[in-house]
Amino acid sequence: MQSSSPKYIFQHSNPKPLPAKSIFITDTHIHELYPNLFKGTRTIVFRPGEEHKTQETVQYITKELLQFEAHRKTTIVGIGGGIVTDIAGYAASTYMRGLPFGFMPTTLLGMVDAAIGGKNGVNYGLHKNLVGTINQPGFIIFDTAFLETLPDHEWSNGFAEVIKYACLFDSALFDELNRNDIRYYRNNKEALNTLIQICVQWKTKIVNEDEHENGNRKLLNFGHTAGHAIETLYHMPHGQAVAIGMIIACNIAEKELGADVSIGQKLALLLSKYDLPATFDFNVQEVINVLTMDKKRNDTGIEYILLKNIGEACITLLSFSSIEQALVSTKNGSNH
Numbered sequence: 001m002q003s004s005s006p007k008y009i010f011q012h013s014n015p016k017p018l019p020a021k022s023i024f025i026t027d028t029h030i031h032e033l034y035p036n037l038f039k040g041t042r043t044i045v046f047r048p049g050e051e052h053k054t055q056e057t058v059q060y061i062t063k064e065l066l067q068f069e070a071h072r073k074t075t076i077v078g079i080g081g082g083i084v085t086d087i088a089g090y091a092a093s094t095y096m097r098g099l100p101f102g103f104m105p106t107t108l109l110g111m112v113d114a115a116i117g118g119k120n121g122v123n124y125g126l127h128k129n130l131v132g133t134i135n136q137p138g139f140i141i142f143d144t145a146f147l148e149t150l151p152d153h154e155w156s157n158g159f160a161e162v163i164k165y166a167c168l169f170d171s172a173l174f175d176e177l178n179r180n181d182i183r184y185y186r187n188n189k190e191a192l193n194t195l196i197q198i199c200v201q202w203k204t205k206i207v208n209e210d211e212h213e214n215g216n217r218k219l220l221n222f223g224h225t226a227g228h229a230i231e232t233l234y235h236m237p238h239g240q241a242v243a244i245g246m247i248i249a250c251n252i253a254e255k256e257l258g259a260d261v262s263i264g265q266k267l268a269l270l271l272s273k274y275d276l277p278a279t280f281d282f283n284v285q286e287v288i289n290v291l292t293m294d295k296k297r298n299d300t301g302i303e304y305i306l307l308k309n310i311g312e313a314c315i316t317l318l319s320f321s322s323i324e325q326a327l328v329s330t331k332n333g334s335n336h
């Protein structure tokens with residue numbers, strides 16, 4: 001069971017000024033895009049980008065919290081994409097051994113994935129999220145009005161995670177996504193809100209069953225093992241790297257589980273409707289080198305998430321050599 005469930009609020013309102021008594025954490029983009037929102041508040045602002053998801057930023061936030069005289073009863077609210085909410089949750093969890101905190105995700109990826117589940121933390125060098133905590137926010141406010149300013153590639157990033165839930169758990173969702181495309185959801189608020197709520201339900205269900213990732217929460221790493229390696233090595237946007245990672249996993253599943261070739265083919269087609277890639281010219285050896293440093297590896301290999309079918313996933317321990325073979329076939333674009 002999960003330690004304590006956050007309260008969820010779904011809304012679509014043009015963001016109104018925030019209450020003065022909390023302390024807000026955001027990045028410079030959001031701060032500049034929504035100046036009225038932060039007027040008269042105590043707000044800590046840091047520069048956007050994965051390279052700022054570091055202990056140095058947490059130290060800066062800690063210094064600012066001290067300056068604002070934050071105490072054990074002060075609520076911290078992270079407003080932004082996954083980087084902001086991950087850092088805000090971590091800073092709030094460690095300052096004075098923990099302050100109450102909540103999130104307002106402003107990206108699609110944040111709403112369907114990053115803000116949910118209580119994983120907070122920072123990177124260390126090439127190691128993504130190496131240092132962090134699992135601590136649930138008190139509340140999450142899903143305000144889809146923020147998405148009106150979201151750039152194109154950030155929409156695709158979020159859809160990679162939406163497609164991931166469909167592959168893992170929900171073949172009906174996979175079919176629905178296949179009937180539509182990225183432009184349909186961007187122009188149809190109702191369909192988008194429903195889609196976000198479906199994803200929030202899937203992620204919440206998994207986190208409630210397995211908060212500390214001893215079992216089914218591992219499934220959410222589908223596409224993320226090779227995906228993270230490619231993202232780090234080639235500074236690729238998260239969603240694009242996960243898209244390629246999901247295709248690599250399909251190639252592995254064909255060999256390891258005898259999964260049908262059509263699964264990877266359907267996935268590649270679906271990815272293209274959401275402006276996501278299915279192949280990329282990466283260096284196999286470089287990717288393998290990063291995978292051998294993966295925090296989820298053990299002595300013989302890595303636990304890999306594979307699809308038996310669309311909507312049906314399993315966890316399989318794989319050797320590095322079978323992963324290497326699949327990397328070669330993905331790079332060459334075989335089958336798909």
Ligand code: ADP
Nearest residue numbers: 029048081082083084106107109110146149150
């Ligand atoms: P995620 O991990 O959710 O993709 P990031 O924290 O990496 O999010 O944010 C991605 C980028 O999008 C950052 O440059 C951030 O400042 C910007 N951003 C976040 N939300 C919005 C928004 N609603 N409108 C415009 N830009 C946004």
Ligand code: ZN
Nearest residue numbers: 161224238242
């Ligand atoms: Zn992800």
